Amino acid sequence: MNKVKEKLLEMKGVVVRYGGITANDRASLYLDEGEIVVLMGPNGAGKSTALKALFGLAPIESGEVRWHEKTVRPNPLTMTKMGIAFVSQGRRVFTSLTVKENLEMGAINLNDKQEIAVKIEEVYKIFPILKTKAKQNAWQLSGGQQQMVAIGRALMSDPKVLLLDEPSLGLSPKMVKEMFEKIKEINARHQTAIMVVEHNIKSVLKIAHRVYVLDKGAVVYASHGHNFNEQILEKVFLGEME
Ligand SMILES: Nc1ncnc2c1ncn2[C@@H]1O[C@H](COP(=O)(O)OP(=O)(O)OP(=O)(O)O)[C@@H](O)[C@H]1O
Ligand SMILES: [Mg+2]
Secondary structure (H helix, E strand, O other), rough: OOOOEEEEEEEEEEEEEEEOEEEEEEEEEEEOOOOOOEOOOOOOHHHHHHHHHOEEEEEOOEEEEEEEEEEEOOOOOHHHHHHHHEEOOOOOOOOOOOOHHHHHHOOOOOHHHHHHHHHHHHHHHHHHHHOOOOOOEHOOOOHHHHHHHHHHHHOOOHHHHHHHEEEOOOHHHHHHHHHHHHHHHHHHHOOOOOEEEOOOHHHHOOOOOEEEEEEOOEEEEEOOOOOOOOHHHHHHHOOOOO
């Protein structure tokens, strides 16, 4: 029997404009509990804007964002409290803080030191390399390791939803593969729903449950479950979207 799933996080007909640029053009997409959903599309398609709109970091002109099927006015603080974590494009870490301190910064919802320590250990289980570098300043880490810190920091708040913007950007092929394995592991561990923007189409499709393609701010393709339209994805891959 098909159980009707509640949509966890959704945007409906969202329009975001920056001056004369329409960055999201009546974009509608959603994320179910426990899913890994991938946003693809050419540069400037509005993928980052969509994640930002969901997290309350983009000026939504019209349309709505819904959480558990209820309309919300997204802003980063309320979205964080509701259980959404956002890792922006370009691995933002506090470079002058240690790895451990960076992770602690993600525990804004926790006061108990013991609980924070437990959470940090959980992050180390996913990214063991970070444990060996716990006391190093983040600027001493490689790009991939910094990305792990950024994701690890997001995980500290035990999010229901993780919004990831190009986690593999600038990583070596080996690290890219590892990063996708980690994303899958994060999803499997706590059923964390993940919406990920990614250019590395071939690798990300291996872990994706569903796919959206954006172009010029609009959703131009939404896969039916795991049945991906290879032709459309090939076009995206080859940069042939019109
Ligand atoms: N803060 C901003 N101010 C002005 N224009 C913006 C801003 N953010 C995004 N844009 C514009 O909105 C459009 C969509 O940008 P967005 O960053 O969402 O694209 P993207 O799909 O994430 O691209 P990429 O793959 O290059 O990261 C682009 O034309 C971009 O120039
Ligand atoms: Mg982007």
